Amino acid sequence: MSYGRRYSGDPRWTTARFGECAKCKKPLAGKRALFIPNGKTCLCEECGRPEMATFEAAAFDEAVMTGTW
Numbered sequence: 001m002s003y004g005r006r007y008s009g010d011p012r013w014t015t016a017r018f019g020e021c022a023k024c025k026k027p028l029a030g031k032r033a034l035f036i037p038n039g040k041t042c043l044c045e046e047c048g049r050p051e052m053a054t055f056e057a058a059a060f061d062e063a064v065m066t067g068t069w
């Protein structure tokens with residue numbers, strides 16, 4: 001993970017202080033959560049993991065295609 005901070009809207013793992021998962025409505029306080037600035041949403045670790053995997057795959061493909069990898 002070293003392609004830098006190209007987008008300020010990149011999702012990132014954080015520890016939530018409040019709120020709930022946007023998908024399953026599980027409370028997130030004190031838990032690891034995926035913060036998605038674009039949608040201003042938080043997902044629990046369970047729901048966030050596949051989202052992050054999708055994002056990383058997309059970022060990788062783009063880097064390969066544009067030759068910046």
Ligand SMILES: [Zn+2]
Binds near residue numbers: 024026044046047
């Ligand atoms: Zn969830």
